[in-house]
Amino acid sequence: MVREHGTITRAEVSALTRLSRSAVSNLVTELIDTGRLVERAGPAKGPGSGSGRPSLVLAPVLPDGVLLAIDFGHNHVRVAAADMAGGIRAERITELDVDTNAARAMDCCADLVTAVLADAGADQDAVLAAAAGIPGPLDNAPERKVRSPTILADWIELSPAIELERRIGHPVAIDNDANLGALGELRFGAGRGAGDFIYVKASHGIGASIVLGGQPYRGASGIAGEIGHTQIPGVAQWCRCGNRGCLETTVSIDIIRTELSRLRPTLVDPVLAADDPVARRILAEAGRTIGRVVADLCNCLNPAAVILGGELGEYGTAVIDGLRDSIDRYSQPATSEAVAVLAAENGRRAELLGALALAAQQAAFDR
Ligand SMILES: [Zn+2]
Structure with a gap:
C-alpha cells in the first residue's frame, strides 16, 4: 500500500x-x-x-537498480530501463511485424534490452525485475501461454515469459497489453484513484481492460475484454478472427488513417486533424462506433471512468466526444452520469508505463 x-x-x-x-x-x-x-x-x-x-x-525504501519495461504492439517493440521511483533512464523502439513472427519479435526485444541497459549505463547485475505486455490474450495458467488461435496466430501455445527469460536472462512478468495500459493509467495517468474503470486500447486492434476494485478482471480463462470482436449491425467485412462485422473491421487506427489520408491528406497528424471539420466528423464517428459497444459494458458494470488509450486515443477531443455521445445515448441515464470519459494521459506509452508498474511490483515482492 x-x-x-x-x-x-x-x-x-x-x-x-x-x-x-x-x-x-x-x-x-x-x-x-x-x-x-x-x-x-x-x-x-x-x-x-x-x-x-x-x-x-x-x-x-527503494533499492538501487534498474527495472526493464517491455511493450510488444502489433507493429512495434518498445523497451525502457527505469529506476524504482519510475524515472525512465533509457528507452528504444523498433518497428516490425510482431503478430506474424513471434521469434523475431522476441529476438528484437533481447537486442533492445542490451541496448537500453548500455544507454542507461547499467549492467545485467543491476536488473531488479522485468515485465512485458503482449498484444493478445494470455491464459491464467502459471506459464501464461498465448491461447487464442484467431488473434496472435504465430504466438499460439508460446509462453512469452519463458521465451523472454531464455533470451534476456531475467524472469519476466507478463500481462496482455490492455491490462498493462490500464495499470499505466491507474498508476501514472487518468485512472489515478479510480477503482472501477474500463480502459480501451484502440490501435491496430481494439481491446479493453475491465478494472474492478483496482484489479483487471481476467475472466475464467484469462481472455476477458476482447471487445474488438463485438458484432456491429450493418457491417459486413471479414475480420482477422474469421467472423464478419466485428468492431475492429470498421474502426482501427489503420482505417482512420486511410480515410483521413484519402479525404484530408495533410491532416493525418492528430494535432492538425483536431481543427478540421471533416477530420473531426470522421473521428467523432469512430468514437461513436466504439462507444456503442462500450455503452453496453457501462450498463453491465457501472464504471467510474472510460479511458481511451492506444493511437486512436491520441486524436483526443473529437473521438472522446463521439464516445461520450454513444454512452449517453445507449447506457442508462444514472450509468452515464456516473462515468467520466477521458483520453489516456500517457497515450501510446500507457502500456510501457504499465509494464514498469508491474516490474516495480515484482521487485517489491522479490525482496
Ligand atoms: Zn473479429
Missing part, C-alpha cells in the same frame, strides 16, 4: 486496510526494522488547517 501511494500516514493505512491502529503499528515497526520503510515528516499543512505541524508519513 505504501508503494502504491508513494507516501501515506499510519492513519490512512489503517482506514484503507481496515486494520486497527495497533496492528498497523506492529507491521510498520517490523517493516522499518527490516529496512523496507522509513517514516519522516510529511508536507507542511496549508494555512487554516490547524496547527500547521506536518504529520509523519511512511515512504518505501
Whole structure:
C-alpha cells in the first residue's frame, strides 16, 4: 500500500486496510526494522488547517537498480530501463511485424534490452525485475501461454515469459497489453484513484481492460475484454478472427488513417486533424462506433471512468466526444452520469508505463 501511494500516514493505512491502529503499528515497526520503510515528516499543512505541524508519513525504501519495461504492439517493440521511483533512464523502439513472427519479435526485444541497459549505463547485475505486455490474450495458467488461435496466430501455445527469460536472462512478468495500459493509467495517468474503470486500447486492434476494485478482471480463462470482436449491425467485412462485422473491421487506427489520408491528406497528424471539420466528423464517428459497444459494458458494470488509450486515443477531443455521445445515448441515464470519459494521459506509452508498474511490483515482492 505504501508503494502504491508513494507516501501515506499510519492513519490512512489503517482506514484503507481496515486494520486497527495497533496492528498497523506492529507491521510498520517490523517493516522499518527490516529496512523496507522509513517514516519522516510529511508536507507542511496549508494555512487554516490547524496547527500547521506536518504529520509523519511512511515512504518505501527503494533499492538501487534498474527495472526493464517491455511493450510488444502489433507493429512495434518498445523497451525502457527505469529506476524504482519510475524515472525512465533509457528507452528504444523498433518497428516490425510482431503478430506474424513471434521469434523475431522476441529476438528484437533481447537486442533492445542490451541496448537500453548500455544507454542507461547499467549492467545485467543491476536488473531488479522485468515485465512485458503482449498484444493478445494470455491464459491464467502459471506459464501464461498465448491461447487464442484467431488473434496472435504465430504466438499460439508460446509462453512469452519463458521465451523472454531464455533470451534476456531475467524472469519476466507478463500481462496482455490492455491490462498493462490500464495499470499505466491507474498508476501514472487518468485512472489515478479510480477503482472501477474500463480502459480501451484502440490501435491496430481494439481491446479493453475491465478494472474492478483496482484489479483487471481476467475472466475464467484469462481472455476477458476482447471487445474488438463485438458484432456491429450493418457491417459486413471479414475480420482477422474469421467472423464478419466485428468492431475492429470498421474502426482501427489503420482505417482512420486511410480515410483521413484519402479525404484530408495533410491532416493525418492528430494535432492538425483536431481543427478540421471533416477530420473531426470522421473521428467523432469512430468514437461513436466504439462507444456503442462500450455503452453496453457501462450498463453491465457501472464504471467510474472510460479511458481511451492506444493511437486512436491520441486524436483526443473529437473521438472522446463521439464516445461520450454513444454512452449517453445507449447506457442508462444514472450509468452515464456516473462515468467520466477521458483520453489516456500517457497515450501510446500507457502500456510501457504499465509494464514498469508491474516490474516495480515484482521487485517489491522479490525482496
Ligand atoms: Zn473479429
